[in-house]
Amino acid sequence: DADVTQTPRNRITKTGKRIMLECSQTKGHDRMYWYRQDPGLGLRLIYYSFDVKDINKGEISDGYSVSRQAQAKFSLSLESAIPNQTALYFCATSQSNQPQHFGDGTRLSIL
Amino acid sequence: KQEVTQIPAALSVPEGENLVLNCSFTDSAIYNLQWFRQDPGKGLTSLLLIQSSQREQTSGRLNASLDKSSGRSTLYIAASQPGDSATYLCAGVTGNQFYFGTGTSLTVIP
Numbered sequence: 058d059a060d061v062t063q064t065p066r067n068r069i070t071k072t073g074k075r076i077m078l079e080c081s082q083t084k085g086h087d088r089m090y091w092y093r094q095d096p097g098l099g100l101r102l103i104y105y106s107f108d109v110k111d112i113n114k115g116e117i118s119d120g121y122s123v124s125r126q127a128q129a130k131f132s133l134s135l136e137s138a139i140p141n142q143t144a145l146y147f148c149a150t151s152q153s154n155q156p157q158h159f160g161d162g163t164r165l166s167i168l
Numbered sequence: 169k170q171e172v173t174q175i176p177a178a179l180s181v182p183e184g185e186n187l188v189l190n191c192s193f194t195d196s197a198i199y200n201l202q203w204f205r206q207d208p209g210k211g212l213t214s215l216l217l218i219q220s221s222q223r224e225q226t227s228g229r230l231n232a233s234l235d236k237s238s239g240r241s242t243l244y245i246a247a248s249q250p251g252d253s254a255t256y257l258c259a260g261v262t263g264n265q266f267y268f269g270t271g272t273s274l275t276v277i278p
Binding site: 061092097098101102105107115116147149154156158159161162 | 267
C-alpha cells in the first residue's frame with residue numbers, strides 16, 4: 058500500500074548498533090502500529106499509537122521504543138540491536154476500528 | 169492472552185475449486201476479526217473485517233464468517249483462480265491489540 062511508506066526497505070547492521078525504522082502515511086489515519094513477523098510465529102505487535110501523544114506497549118515491546126512525531130509519522134527504534142531482533146518489520150495504520158493498512162515492510166538483519 | 173490458530177498451514181487446490189480457510193481463537197471477547205492476504209515480499213492487504221456484532225461479510229468471491237461462541241472464523245473463496253495464490257492471515261482484536269494467526273499458504277494450480 059503506497060499510502061504507508063516504510064524506510065529503509067532493507068537494513069543489515071551489527072549487534073549493539075542503534076537503528077531507527079521510519080513509517081509515514083498519507084491516509085490521514087489516527088492509529089499507527091509496529092509489528093514484527095517471524096517464520097512460524099506470525100505477526101506480533103510491538104507498539105501502537107492512537108494519537109500523537111498516545112503510546113502503548115504491545116505484546117513484545119522489550120528492546121524497542123517508538124516516537125509519534127506527528128499524526129503521519131511513527132518511528133521504531135532499537136537502542137542496541139541484538140541478533141534475535143532479525144525479522145521483517147511492518148508498520149500499519151487504521152482509522153479508529155476500521156481495517157488496517159500495511160506498508161511493504163523493512164527486512165532487518167542483525168549480525 | 170488471545171491465541172489464534174490457522175490450519176492447515178498450506179493448501180493446494182486446482183483452479184475453479186471452492187475452498188474454506190479456517191481460523192480459531194481462544195478468547196471469545198473478540199472485538200472484531202480481520203482477514204488479510206500477503207503476497208511474497210509485500211505487506212498485508214485487508215480483505216474483510218467482521219465486527220463482533222456481525223456473523224459474516226462478503227466481498228466478491230470472498231465470504232468470511234464469525235462464530236464467537238465456538239471461537240471460529242472461516243474464509244470461503246469461490247471459484248478459485250491462480251491469482252488467489254498467497255498467504256492468508258486472520259487477526260482477532262481483543263482489547264486494543266491485534267493477535268495474528270501464522271497463516272495458510274494457498275496455491276491454486278492452473
